[in-house]
Amino acid sequence: MSDLPVVVVGAGPVGLAAAAELRERDVDVVVFERGAHAGAAVAEWNHVRLFSRWAELIAPAARRLLAGTEWTAPAAEDYPTGREWARDYLVPLAAVLGDSVRFGTEVVGVARRGRDRVVDAGRDSEPLSVHLRRADGSEDRVLARAVIDASGTWGSPNPLGGEGLPALGERGTGAVTYRVPDLDSADESARYRGRHTVIAGSGHSALTAIVALAQLAQREPGTRLTWVLRRGSADATFGGGAADELPARGALGIRAKQAVEAGLLEVVTGFRTAAVESDSAGRLALVADDGRRIDDVDTVVALTGFRPESAWLSEVRLELDPVLQAPVRLAPLIDPNVHSCGTVYPHGVAELTHPEPGVYLVGMKSYGRAPTFLAMTGYEQVRSIAAALVGDHESAARVELSLPETGVCGGAGLFDDPAEAGAGGCCGPASEVLTPISSASGPRH
CATH class of the missing domain: 3.50.50.60 (FAD/NAD(P)-binding domain)
Structure with a gap:
């Protein structure tokens, strides 16, 4: 051969x-x-x-x-x-x-x-x-x-549903997208301007979307953001900050954390989506396994891997x-x-x-x-x-590869109990000095 x-x-x-x-x-x-x-x-x-x-x-x-x-x-x-x-x-x-x-x-x-x-x-x-x-x-x-x-x-993006399968009603709506929005596009920006967007996910794509949409919310009154996580706390999602050996990756987490602390989006933790309901006006409601609801949603950005x-x-x-x-x-x-x-x-x-x-x-x-x-x-x-x-x-x-440390203790898996996640960073607290990179993230790169 x-x-x-x-x-x-x-x-x-x-x-x-x-x-x-x-x-x-x-x-x-x-x-x-x-x-x-x-x-x-x-x-x-x-x-x-x-x-x-x-x-x-x-x-x-x-x-x-x-x-x-x-x-x-x-x-x-x-x-x-x-x-x-x-x-x-x-x-x-x-x-x-x-x-x-x-x-x-x-x-x-x-x-x-x-x-x-x-x-x-x-x-x-x-x-x-x-x-x-x-x-x-x-x-x-x-x-x-x-x-x-x-x-x-x-x-093959993962679905919004918390079981690894599409939530009930997820397939039937065009209001769920699985890509980071391009807010430099006037047409796409209009989809989010002055509307209620739910961002689902805890990885770097989700953090990228949070940073971009938070900037839009600052400029456009009436723009409402909700960040949905399956894990029990958002703390471990921001990464290692200044301890990250890829500075732009660390800066991304810091900027997302700052957006949360500034009140630019509401954070809902421990939310595993079971159903997506829509009303006659085309607005959505996300329903969790435990019965909690997020109502009056215009668009869902599902970035769950x-x-x-x-x-x-x-x-x-x-x-x-x-x-x-x-x-x-x-x-x-x-x-x-x-x-x-x-x-x-x-x-x-x-x-x-x-x-x-x-x-x-x-x-x-x-x-x-x-x-x-x-x-x-x-x-x-x-x-x-x-x-x-x-x-x-x-x-x-002879495999020789030295990967940049994330500055995160342990893994990045899901944690129901926030105490299981530890402090999130193992090299000291994240610095508030930002690397001047705009939305500096790409899918797993």
């Missing part, structure tokens, strides 16, 4: 990094991307500013590949928006990779050639069969020596943790009830290997439902896998 290509699914940051690593090692690689251009998912949150600097957002192999072109590296200390990340890095990288990246092509299934998942014989000797559907509706199949799934989780979509991998043998839906060897290292970004042990091909030879889940998808993924983690994952695919097992095993 060494004459067959490695197939990479997804032309996002980690997928293109995988292609750059493989190109550098003279491995034939093909990247299939459902969207029309590189970073198609990033383009859907292009207004959001990341809390990682350019220095952490460019994969080493990609930088070396681009260095031989007319590409100009962005300033290492700057914080790009999603739009800038795609325009100034992902699109040029895909261009350098050329015909190796195929757009408008969706991977709809992966199997072992001539075998479903039940058949044992030939799983080590037969290539992987990758089924494709193109934008024009045509179908195709290609054979591969390995498949690296870097398709991410952006297309993401989950992997693996139905198209149903015919290969994956070994996934039953809780996080992450590879079983990786799951204990990233459990959000225990770990923050900076406490995740560096990992590579050893933790990402499945019973199906040659199949790897990488990037955000490798983290399953865990919320602490950073782009630099994915870059190291694919470096290790590329090394293993060419037989450089010493390099594959």
Whole structure:
């Protein structure tokens, strides 16, 4: 099978990094991307500013590949928006990779050639069969020596409902959105101006929305905000502040905390949404399991995380943790009830290997439902896998990655009892000196 290509699914940051690593090692690689251009998912949150600097957002192999072109590296200390990340890095990288990246092509299934998942014989000797559907509706199949799934989780946001399933009535209303609002858009800003918005979630996307909407509330009288959390306290959601080794990430939490302390939004804790009701005027009411209600709601911004979509991998043998839906060897290292970004042990091909030879889940998808993924983690994952695919097992095993500490004690899991969460920061109180970054967050970057 060494004459067959490695197939990479997804032309996002980690997928293109995988292609750059493989190109550098003279491995034939093909990247299939459902969207029309590189970073198609990033383009859907292009207004959001990341809390990682350019220095952490460019994969080493990609930088070396681009260095031989007319590409100009962005300033290492700057914080790009999603739009800038795609325009100034992902699109040029895909261009350098050329015909190796195929757009408008969706991977709809992966199997072992001539075998479903039940058949044992030939799983080590037969290539992987990758089924494709193109934008024009045509179908195709290609054979591969390995498949690296870097398709991410952006297309599968978690629902508002507190049980992991949509709340009753959630699907039937168009007033629930699952994306950080772009308030620089006049049309989108009008949706929130002078109206009552509920923000649900406790991660960085939720904090980004809080900061942006709080600024709108300051400017626009009558704008009302309610922040809904499933956990018993908001204290642990603000992060490590000045103790965070990613300064913009720490500053984001501080700014969100300041918005709360300024009374710009009401905080409702321990609220697990069971139902979404609507009246004849189109206004909503959120109803919790315990009977509490939040009435007269115009819009709900549900930012409760993401989950992997693996139905198209149903015919290969994956070994996934039953809780996080992450590879079983990786799951204990990233459990959000225990770990923050900076406490995740560096990992590579050893933790990402499945019973199906040659199949790897990488990037955000490798983290399953865990919320602490950073782009630099994915870059190291694919470096290790590329090394293993060419037989450089010493390099594959030598995983060297120092992740920036969050300044948060323990994990970022849900806490019913606020006392269980501790103080929230383990390196002293958060400083009130803000890093001058506007809405400095991106989905898990």
